[in-house]
Amino acid sequence: MTHDVYDCNAGCPVEATLALIGGKWKGVILYHLLSDTIRFNELRRLMPDVTQRMLTKQLRELEADGLILRKVYPEVPPRVEYSMADYGLTLAPIITALQKWGTEHLERVAEEA
Numbered sequence: 001m002t003h004d005v006y007d008c009n010a011g012c013p014v015e016a017t018l019a020l021i022g023g024k025w026k027g028v029i030l031y032h033l034l035s036d037t038i039r040f041n042e043l044r045r046l047m048p049d050v051t052q053r054m055l056t057k058q059l060r061e062l063e064a065d066g067l068i069l070r071k072v073y074p075e076v077p078p079r080v081e082y083s084m085a086d087y088g089l090t091l092a093p094i095i096t097a098l099q100k101w102g103t104e105h106l107e108r109v110a111e112e113a
Contacts, residue, residue: 020065021091025050025058030088031095033068037083067091 021027025047032038032046043055050058059082062068067088073079 017094020067021094023058025054026062027095027098029055029058029062029082030067030084030091031099033082033084033088034092034095037081040080040082043082062088 021030028047029043032043038046040055040059043059044050044052047055059068059070063070063082066085069083069085071081071083073081
């Protein structure tokens, strides 16, 4: 096996990717944002098991990493919308593949039950 410019172990690029999108919620957030621009409270409704604090933390990290965009409208109360950044859209095939694999996995588990 040949190694590319990453002079570390063969899993290094995978580690780098998972550092950005790993964890329980980031992939789910990205999945929802792939289809539309979404307000914070709508994300909360789509993800009822995430706490407000954790959702805020994950959104901030995704924004800091350049994967999503946050737009604040100067209204009272302020309206905040999240959408995919161009860089984040490069993850679309990965997120879609995860969704497809997860669907097949859940079907397999259901068949085995």
